[in-house]
Amino acid sequence: MLVALYNRTFDEQDLPFLRSILLLLEHHKLQLVIYKDFYERMLAHIPFERTPRLFTGKRDLPPATDMLISLGGDGTMLDAVCFVGDTNIPLIGVNLGRLGFLAAIPEEEVEAAILSLVRGSYTLEKRTLLHLDSSVPLFDGSPFALNEFTIHRQDTSSMIKIHTYLNGEFLNTYWADGLIVATPTGSTGYSLSCGGPVVFPQASSFVITPVAPHNLNTRPIVVPDDNVISFEIEGRSEHFLCTLDARTETISSSVQLAVKKENFLVSLVRPDEHNFLKTIRQKLYWGIDKRN
Numbered sequence: 001m002l003v004a005l006y007n008r009t010f011d012e013q014d015l016p017f018l019r020s021i022l023l024l025l026e027h028h029k030l031q032l033v034i035y036k037d038f039y040e041r042m043l044a045h046i047p048f049e050r051t052p053r054l055f056t057g058k059r060d061l062p063p064a065t066d067m068l069i070s071l072g073g074d075g076t077m078l079d080a081v082c083f084v085g086d087t088n089i090p091l092i093g094v095n096l097g098r099l100g101f102l103a104a105i106p107e108e109e110v111e112a113a114i115l116s117l118v119r120g121s122y123t124l125e126k127r128t129l130l131h132l133d134s135s136v137p138l139f140d141g142s143p144f145a146l147n148e149f150t151i152h153r154q155d156t157s158s159m160i161k162i163h164t165y166l167n168g169e170f171l172n173t174y175w176a177d178g179l180i181v182a183t184p185t186g187s188t189g190y191s192l193s194c195g196g197p198v199v200f201p202q203a204s205s206f207v208i209t210p211v212a213p214h215n216l217n218t219r220p221i222v223v224p225d226d227n228v229i230s231f232e233i234e235g236r237s238e239h240f241l242c243t244l245d246a247r248t249e250t251i252s253s254s255v256q257l258a259v260k261k262e263n264f265l266v267s268l269v270r271p272d273e274h275n276f277l278k279t280i281r282q283k284l285y286w287g288i289d290k291r292n
Contacts, residue, residue, distance in 0.1 A: 006035045007071040073097020078245040081146045092269035101188045116271040129262035145244035147186030152178035152241040160235035166227045178211035196220040230258035
């Protein structure tokens with residue numbers, strides 16, 4: 001089995017864990033291909049007997065890769081989505097961060113998770129992505145997102161008006177700091193923090209959630225994911241922010257934007273003892289009395 005390892009940053013306190021996971025992978029005789037920058041940062045602390053195969057992005061990630069292990073938080077997982085793109089390489093996230101809805105495997109369960117990979121006792125969850133169409137090139141040839149697309153006011157400018165359409169039919173004008181279009185996967189991210197609902201990953205829907213709306217009766221709305229959602233933006237500022245997951249571009253109001261369901265899916269690896277219900281119960285502390 002050929003396994004790719006990705007991490008974008010780590011603290012020195014993570015080094016004992018990184019050493020242990022490398023030993024575990026070696027013990028199970030898994031072949032490694034390591035993100036080049038990650039490997040070079042580890043070299044100052046962890047000796048390697050020989051230089052492993054390295055990759056720098058989607059273009060040189062070996063097509064024969066069986067799985068990519070993301071070491072970090074949810075942001076690291078979102079980076080990894082850009083690496084695998086439409087290659088159908090499954091992703092599994094080990095949580096070195098805080099919350100971790102996507103990077104759901106805690107450090108203490110890594111040994112069991114790797115054993116599950118070796119034995120094949122896991123499931124692949126297919127997740128929907130968003131695709132962005134724009135009148136100018138954006139996001140360096142990777143115009144897709146696993147979590148969300150957003151339009152946002154820039155810096156300290158005043159609120160903006162976002163005229164929003166479903167399949168060309170007018171939906172609403174949002175007077176707000178911004179607007180989020182989230183996938184079911186992204187419903188537990190930025191959209192949730194802005195009052196949006198939790199949506200099951202298998203749901204065929206998008207969530208449109210305003211950010212700090214001026215009208216208090218403006219609420220999130222769930223729409224079918226076969227809709228094309230398009231936008232016209234107005235504001236006192238000439239420029240606005242447009243994001244796909246953690247990536248940001250600055251655009252002008254003349255740029256035409258529309259989002260729709262991407263034509264490929266991403267596969268997330270879930271060991272058999274993990275599932276969506278368990279994750280949200282743990283991460284949102286459902287049923288736990290915190291008053292003591």
